[in-house]
Amino acid sequence: MNQDQKRVAIVTGAARGIGAAVALRLAAEGHAVGVVDLTEADAAVTAAAITAAGGQALALGADVASEAEIVAAIGRVTDELGPPAILVNNAGFARDADIADMTNEEWDAVMGVCLNAAFYATRAVQPHMVAARWGRVVNVSSISALGTPGRVNYSAAKAGLIGFTKALAFELGEHGVTANVVAPGFVVSDMTAKTARLLGRDFGEHQEIAARSIPVGRVGYPEDIAHAVAYFTSEGAGFASGQVLYVAGGPRD
Numbered sequence: 001m002n003q004d005q006k007r008v009a010i011v012t013g014a015a016r017g018i019g020a021a022v023a024l025r026l027a028a029e030g031h032a033v034g035v036v037d038l039t040e041a042d043a044a045v046t047a048a049a050i051t052a053a054g055g056q057a058l059a060l061g062a063d064v065a066s067e068a069e070i071v072a073a074i075g076r077v078t079d080e081l082g083p084p085a086i087l088v089n090n091a092g093f094a095r096d097a098d099i100a101d102m103t104n105e106e107w108d109a110v111m112g113v114c115l116n117a118a119f120y121a122t123r124a125v126q127p128h129m130v131a132a133r134w135g136r137v138v139n140v141s142s143i144s145a146l147g148t149p150g151r152v153n154y155s156a157a158k159a160g161l162i163g164f165t166k167a168l169a170f171e172l173g174e175h176g177v178t179a180n181v182v183a184p185g186f187v188v189s190d191m192t193a194k195t196a197r198l199l200g201r202d203f204g205e206h207q208e209i210a211a212r213s214i215p216v217g218r219v220g221y222p223e224d225i226a227h228a229v230a231y232f233t234s235e236g237a238g239f240a241s242g243q244v245l246y247v248a249g250g251p252r253d
Contacts, residue, residue: 185248
């Protein structure tokens with residue numbers, strides 16, 4: 001990457017898993033990265049890995065469901081690294097329950113982190129992108145957007161991200177800003193490990209079972225998702241906007 005192509009990126013939920021892989025990949029592309037997670041100490045692990053590899057990173061602690069905290073984190077990135085040109089809204093978590101048993105708190109908590117946070121962060125960074133007439137917003141959804149039993153909150157939030165992204169693509173396209181969705185399938189992560197525990201399965205066995213239903217014959221890894229995000233944030237992806245890319249080892253409707 002040429003020096004004039006280096007940009008500032010922000011990745012939420014970047015302490016581990018998909019978020020960490022995305023942050024590391026964007027740093028490898030030459031971008032300075034604002035690494036955001038719930039605590040600065042957690043974010044610092046990924047930031048340290050970036051700097052150890054010769055990159056530039058800033059660790060930030062923020063509850064992304066809080067508008068005040070995410071706006072403050074973006075302000076620090078702007079002050080210390082420069083105006084953000086790339087935003088990856090990756091933060092998310094699940095609180096599973098059938099709808100009959102799901103509480104308002106479980107609904108609101110998932111909506112706050114998985115959907116509201118993307119709104120707060122995107123609204124805060126878009127003035128910088130519009131002013132520069134260049135920007136990339138990538139929202140990490142899930143195949144759960146197509147519906148998953150026991151996850152009406154998570155499915156609704158991840159489906160909401162898709163509609164949010166398509167509207168952004170219409171609104172911001174004339175300003176040189178693209179917005180796209182990466183929707184992972186089964187990816188080795190803390191979330192899928194938790195599911196295995198709830199089912200009483202060894203995590204290795206859980207992965208083997210999942211792989212049998214995936215056309216490519218294997219489960220996904222955080223780096224698989226990072227590859228897709230890297231494309232959507234690239235200079236060459238300027239004509240791709242409002243798209244949903246299922247990175248799931250096979251086709252999805």
